Amino acid sequence: MTNIVASMAGSVWKVLVAEGEEVKEGQDVVILESMKMEIPIAAETTGVVKKIHINEGDFVNDDDVLLEVE
Amino acid sequence: MFSKILIANRGEIALRVIRTCKNLGIQTVAIYSEADADSLFVRQADEAYCVGKPPVNQSYLNIDEIIRIAKESGAEAVHPGYGLLSENAGFARRCVEAGLVFIGPSSDIIASMGSKIEARKMMKEAGVPVVEGIDTALDNEEQAKEAGKKIGYPLMLKASAGGGGIGMQLVNSEEELVKAFEGNKKRAESFFGDGTMFLEKYIAEPHHIEVQILADTHGNVIPLWERECSIQRRNQKVVEEAPSPFISEETRQKMLDAAVQAAKHIGYSNAGTIEFLVDREQNFYFLEMNTRLQVEHPVTEEITGLDLVEQQLKVAYGERLSIKRENVERKGHAIEVRIYAEDPKTFFPSPGKITEFQLPQGEGVRNECAIEAGSQVTPFYDPMIGKLITWGETRSEACARMKEALENYKVEGIKTNIPMLIETVSHEQFLSGYTTTDFVNKYYLAEKATN
Structure with a gap:
């Protein structure tokens, strides 16, 4: 299992996947908003989204787990 | 007062x-x-x-x-x-x-200028040149396709409520327009709460030149010269200067006249800026009006000797402008750079704690800055941490002072765009005075890619 973490502090603007959905390596799964800019977060491995830890609008810190991929 | x-x-x-x-x-x-x-x-x-x-x-x-x-x-x-x-x-x-x-101006004027479609219409009425385009909202792809055929490609697809480049895209063909339409409409909806879209003809390699105006509530409008802000990244300004090194004296006077005419036509009061795109042949077209004080106002202050905030306060209090157009000074040359907390190559934000901080000093050097050593740059707001302004008798003196000041600007603990700014102000294309809005892509990023 791999954790997908926030690359920087910001708020969660969009969650692009749902639990149970298959994702491919390099696919954008979450878009953060930091300092008025959209920061796309991509999956590092191919797999199935096991759990989503955040909701749109949440504030996350650097390295916080956004979702788990199995 | x-x-x-x-x-x-x-x-x-x-x-x-x-x-x-x-x-x-x-x-x-x-x-x-x-x-x-x-x-x-x-x-x-x-x-x-x-x-x-x-x-x-x-x-x-x-x-x-x-x-x-x-x-x-x-x-x-x-x-x-x-x-x-x-x-x-x-x-x-x-x-x-x-x-x-x-x-600032009245809420009605802010509303009209906040709608790019409405602003286009009003500027046309005022006799100010606008880019060829449409003055009605495009509800769907079909309408967009039809308008595209009429104007001809390449085109800029734009959000009427847009700003900062969001919801805006260059399209070279009908196929690209169709592909871009829904996505940009949605982005405009989620960012501005308004997904109204329209189209304008694309102006290749434009200069971004804007006129600062000052208007009182008694109908007096004066222009405070222009600023050139062609150096941009992600459709946001990075380097601004006054006067523009590009336009001729004849074009300058025409642009100042157009700005005054526009402000008078809409009944503007307070400080405002009319932005224009200027093409290779020095034709200029209305882009948008900013109904507030601009980030880059210090370069105008440096060449005119005026305090724009003081002028805003006086006008808002109901005072008459005490200066006439022909008496507005234009002394030397001023350049401003915006210091951003961001990676100098990818332009991604870089929040964090500033461990060491020292501002450059010297003749003709001005700092506008709200941080100090120990300050935390948070992810909540714009990444700009300060502005550095230099003035010189000539443009080359202002450039030289800027380069030296940037080299002495010390920020530790976060990444900043200072390396990018140093390269920009020392680049021969910048020093030549001919800068267009594709400067960063054409000279800075392209050279990064080949190195």
């Missing part, structure tokens, strides 16, 4: 307004979010009130709370700064309804 005003903003611009107020003996009321409690502007203001949690929609955009604080503190007027609520017609209206003077 006012005896007390509230500043509905933060950081650098809040400090800038406080400085002029101190000179004029006006008391200042600051508002701040929990993330800004330790900021310089909070300490420098005569009074400061916490307005809410760090995210802007819970603090600096909370109109009810800001007006409540303004009334309770006894402020007579509100300075909105730039960004945040500065171009929010609803906020301007609410201030006036609460018996406060809004330091």
Whole structure:
């Protein structure tokens, strides 16, 4: 299992996947908003989204787990 | 003059307004979010009130709370700064309804200029040249395709409520237009709450040149020369200068005339900026009007010797402009760079704690900056941490001073765009004075890629 973490502090603007959905390596799964800019977060491995830890609008810190991929 | 005003903003611009107020003996009321409690502007203001949690929609955009604080503190007027609520017609209206003077134009004018389609129409009426395009909203792809056929490609697809390049895209064919339409409409909806789209002809390699105007409430309008802001990244300005090194004296006078005509036609008051795109042949076209003080106003101050915030306060108080167009000075050359907390190559934000900080000093060097050593650059707000302005008798002197000042600008703990700025102001293309809005892509990023 791999954790997908926030690359920087910001708020969660969009969650692009749902639990149970298959994702491919390099696919954008979450878009953060930091300092008025959209920061796309991509999956590092191919797999199935096991759990989503955040909701749109949440504030996350650097390295916080956004979702788990199995 | 006012005896007390509230500043509905933060950081650098809040400090800038406080400085002029101190000179004029006006008391200042600051508002701040929990993330800004330790900021310089909070300490420098005569009074400061916490307005809410760090995210802007819970603090600096909370109109009810800001007006409540303004009334309770006894402020007579509100300075909105730039960004945040500065171009929010609803906020301007609410201030006036609460018996406060809004330091800016009327809410009706803010609303009209905030709609790019409406602004296009009004400028045409005023006789100001606009880019060939359509003046009605495009509801769907079919309408967009039809309009595209009429104007001809390449085109710029734009959001009427847009800003900062969001919802805007260059399309070279009908296929690209169809592909871009829905996505940009959605982005505009989610960012601005308004997905109205329109099309304009694409101007290749344009210069971005804008005219600063000052208008009082008695019908007097004067232009304070122009600024060239062609160096941009992500459709946002990075380097600005006055005067423009590109345009001829004849074009300059035509642009100043057009700006005055536009402001008079719409009944503008206070400080404002008319932005133009200028093509290779020096044809100029209205782009948009900014109904507030601009980030880059210091370069105009440097060449004219005027304090624009002071002028704003006087006009808002109902005073007549005391200067005439023919008496506005144009002395030497000024350049401003925006120091951003961001990676100099990818332009991604770089929040964090500033461990060491030292500003450059010297002849012709001016700093507008709201941070100090130990400051935390938070992810909640714009990444700009300061502005550096240099002045010289000539453009080359201003450039040389800028390069030296940037080399002595010391920020540790976060990444900044200073390396990119140094390269820009030493680049032969920049030094030649011919800069277009594709400068960063063409010279800076392209050279990064080949190195």
